[in-house]
Amino acid sequence: MQHARTRSDAPARKSIFDSLELDTRLLGMIGAFVVLCLVFNLVTDGRFLTPRNIFNLTIQTVSVAIMATGMVFVIVTRNIDLSVGALLATCSAVMAMVQTVVLPGWLGLGLGHWAIAPLAIAAGLATGAVIGGFQGWLVGFLGIPAFIVTLGGLLVWRNVAWYLTNGQTIGPLDPTYQLLGGINGTLGESLSWGFGLAATVFALVYMATSRRNRRAHDFPVKPRWAEAVLGLVVAGAILGFVAVLNAYEVPARKLARIFEARGAVLPEGFTAGYGLPFSVILLILIAAGMTVIARRTRFGRYVFATGGNPDAAALSGINTRWLTVKVFALMGVLCALSAVVASARLTFHSNDIGTLDELRVIAAAVIGGTALAGGSGTIYGAILGALIMQSLQSGMAMVGVDAPFQNIVVGAVLVLAVLVDILYRKRTGER
Amino acid sequence: MAGGRGTPLVEMKDISISFGGIKAVDHVSVDLYPGEVVGLLGHNGAGKSTLIKCLSGAYQRDAGEILIDGRPAAISNPRDARRYNIETIYQTLALADNLDAASNLFLGRELTTPLGLMDEAAMEAETRRIMARLNPNFRKFAAPVSALSGGQRQSVAIARAVYFNARILIMDEPTAALGPQETQMVAELIGELKRQGLGIFLIDHDVHQVKALCDRAAVMKNGRLVGIVRVEEVTTDDILAMIIAGKKPAHLAA
Missing domain, CATH: 1.10.287 (Helix Hairpins)
Known part of the structure; x- marks a missing residue:
C-alpha cells in the first residue's frame, strides 16, 4: 500500500528534461534565439556577437520589451492595446515639454536643476496612468471593445503629442534624464x-x-x-x-x-x-516586478483567472471591470517608462517617436507565447520575444538585407511563430 | 429532522426578475431549513437557475426579499453572497481552466503571507488536505484544471464550495456530467453535509435522484412556482405530473 502511494505521488522520471521540469516552450524560444544569433554571426564574419553589438542590441530592445510585459496582461485578459506607440509619444511629449518649457520657463528651475528629471518622469508616469486608466474604463465599464478604444487611441494620442509639441523636435533633454537612455548612462x-x-x-x-x-x-x-x-x-x-x-x-x-x-x-x-546600462537595469527590475505581480499577487492571479474564464472570475467575486481599468493603467505607466528610455536614448523628443511600436510590442508578446485567446502568457517570454524581433531586425540590417525584405521577413516570422505555437499547444494538449 | 421548525436558514419571498419583458421568475417563494435538502425541478427555462442566481448574487432581483436567519439580507453580487456563507456549485462549474486546482479553490479568497503576496504553498497544502477527503484519488495538483476529467473538475468545484464553511449550498445539476460512481460520491457527500447541518438547494432533472436525496421538492414551470411537496408524500409520477402539467397532485391540492 505504502509502496503504491509513493509511486503514484512521484511517477517514475522519464528523462533529464522531466527531472529539470523545464518549460519546453521557453527552451524552444531560447533555442531559436541561439540559432538566429549563430547564423547572423556566421554570415557577418563574427560581427554580430561582439560585445559592442550585443550591448547595442540590448539597449535597442529595452523600450519595446518594457511595454511587452504590460501587453502580456492586456492580452491575457482577452483585450488588446493598439495605442501603446501613440501613448508613448504623448508621454514623451509631456515629459519633453515639462523639462524644457514648464519647469525652466514657468517655474524658473535652472537648466540642469536636479529636480527636473524626477519631476518630468513623474509627470510622464501620471499621464500614462491616467490615459491608460481612462481607456480601461471605456473598455471595462462602458463595454466598448478594446480593439476600438485603442484604435481610436492610436489616432488621438499620436496627435495629442503632435499638438503638445507643435510637431517640433524637442531637445536636448535634461542630462540626468538622458542617463536612462542606454549608452549615456x-x-x-x-x-x-x-x-x-x-x-x-x-x-x-x-x-x-x-x-x-x-x-x-x-x-x-x-x-x-x-x-x-x-x-x-x-x-x-x-x-x-x-x-x-x-x-x-x-x-x-x-x-x-x-x-x-x-x-x-x-x-x-x-x-x-x-x-x-541603467535602461537595462530598469528593464530587469520591471521584468522581476511584473513576474512577481503575475505569479505572486492576487491582482496577477485575477488577471489570469479573468483571461481563462471571465464568468468564473466574476462569480468568484472578482470585480473584472475594475481589473480591466487597472490592467490598462499599468500598461499606460509602462508606456511612460518606455517613453523615458526611448526619448533619453535619442536625447530628444521627436514627433515620430514610437511609431509602429504597437505592432512590435504585440508581436513580441505573441512570439513570446502569449495566447490571443487569453489566459496564458509569460513576462520572460514577452521579453525574449522582443529580443528575438530586435535581433532579427538589426541582424538583417547588418547583413545588408534590403529594407523591404527586412519587414517581409519580420512579418513572416510573426505568423510562423504563432503557427508553431498552435502546433505546440495541440501536441501538448493545451488549450 | 428537517423542515417546519424554528427559523428557516433562507427565505426567498415573492422573488421576481425579468429580462427584456420576459418574466423569468414570477413571484416565487421558497424556504430552506438547516440540515435540509430542497430540490428545485422544472423544464429547461422554468426559472430554477435564475431564481437561485438571485441568491448567489449573480443576478439582481427586481422585486422580493431574501431573509437569512430571519433577517433581511442585502445580496447584490457574488461577494455579498459569500459573506453570508452561501456557496454555489454552478452547472458550468465556473472554473478558470488555465489555473490549477489550488488556484481555483481559493479564487477570490487567496491566502496571503504577511507581505501581502499569495501563499502558494499553504494553498496547495490546504487543497491537498481537502481533496484527500473528497476525492482521495486526486493527484493532479500542478496541472491546469483543463487537463482534469469531468469528475475531477467536479470535485474541485465541490471542494471550493465546501472548504469555506458554507452554511447554505447551492448545487446546480452537480451530477449532470458524471458517471455512476462519481454520482454516488456526490450523493454521499450531500448526505454528509446535510448531517453537518447545511441547507442545500439542489437543482436536478433526475426525478428519482431528487426523491432519493431531497426532503422537499419545489417545482417550477414558466417562471412560476407550481408547488412545494414533501418527497415522501408523493410518487415520482406525481412530481413528473407537476413538472409537465404544472399542477399539484390531487391528494395534496386541497
Missing part, C-alpha cells in the same frame, strides 16, 4: 559585477527557499542535481551577460574627454568597460 565595470553577483545570489537564494518551502509541505521536489544544474545555468547566464557588457570598452577618445572635463589626464593604458 551605464553602471561601470565594478558596480556591474556587484549587480550581477547580487542578482545571482538573489536567484539562488530564491530557488533554495522555494525548494525548502515545498519540502516543508511534503510536496514533490526536483532531484538535487537538477536544482544544482539549473542554479549553475542561471548564475552563468547572469554573470556571462555582465561580462559581455563589461567587455564593451569606452572608446579612448571619449575617456580622454571625460578625464579632461575633470581636469585630469588619461593615464597610459587605462581602459573602462561600459557595463550595465
